[in-house]
Amino acid sequence: MSYRIDVEVNSSSTKIPSIEKIELWISAALQSDELNEAEVSVYIVDEQESQxxxxxxxxxxxxxxxxxxxxxxxDEVGVPLLGDLVVCAPVVEREAQEQGKTLDAHWAHMLVHGTLHLLGYDHIEDDEADVMEALETRLITQLKFPAPYTETIES
Known part of the structure; x- marks a missing residue:
């Protein structure tokens, strides 16, 4: 498998994970789709640009x-570009704290979540959300983080 993950930082945050971690977390999501080749760009920003x-x-x-x-x-162009992710570092940091998660766990979840969107997954409809959240949970726990969704779904 050949994945190219480009990361550009335009944020004043000092708590951004290493390039190696970012690559690992995105690659985990790409491998779930059994892609042989893919390119993803990650752009890390502050709140104003995100807004x-x-x-x-x-x-x-x-x-x-x-x-x-x-x-x-x-597809016939043959370019493996999957797409771009824009991550707002201060929002991820704040959410991690509010949700009682480690910063790495929440960064991993946001990058996996965003990458799954690039792969065509969505969570607008309940049945689509169930599929996407189950895959996110499997990937995040395989990365040795706690399951990202703690709410109990009542039947």
């Missing part, structure tokens, strides 16, 4: 943890 992008692309006027931008390249 601007979230408003521009989702019409939500607030910063968010991760935005996924799947590449729109026809």
């Amino acid at each position: 601007e992008l979230n408003f521009q692309y989702r019409e939500k006027d607030k910063p968010t943890n991760v935005l996924s931008f799947p590449a729109d390249i026809p």
Whole structure:
């Protein structure tokens, strides 16, 4: 498997994981789809830039943890670019603290979550959410972190 993960940091945060960790966590999600080759760009930002992008692309006027931008390249072109992830470091840091998670566990979850969006997974409909969350949980626990979703689903 050949994965290229490019990381660019435009954040003042001092708590961003190492490139090696970022590559490991994204690669775990890519391997779940059995891709032989893929390229993902990761852009780490602060709240203002996240808010601007979230408003521009989702019409939500607030910063968010991760935005996924799947590449729109026809298969016949043969370019392995999967897409771009934009991660807001301060939001991830705040959420980790609020949720009682380690920073690495939440970063791993956000990168896996974003990468799964690039792979076509979604969580708008309940049945899609169940599939995506189950896969996220399997990947995060394989990476030796606690399951990311602690809510109990009542039947």
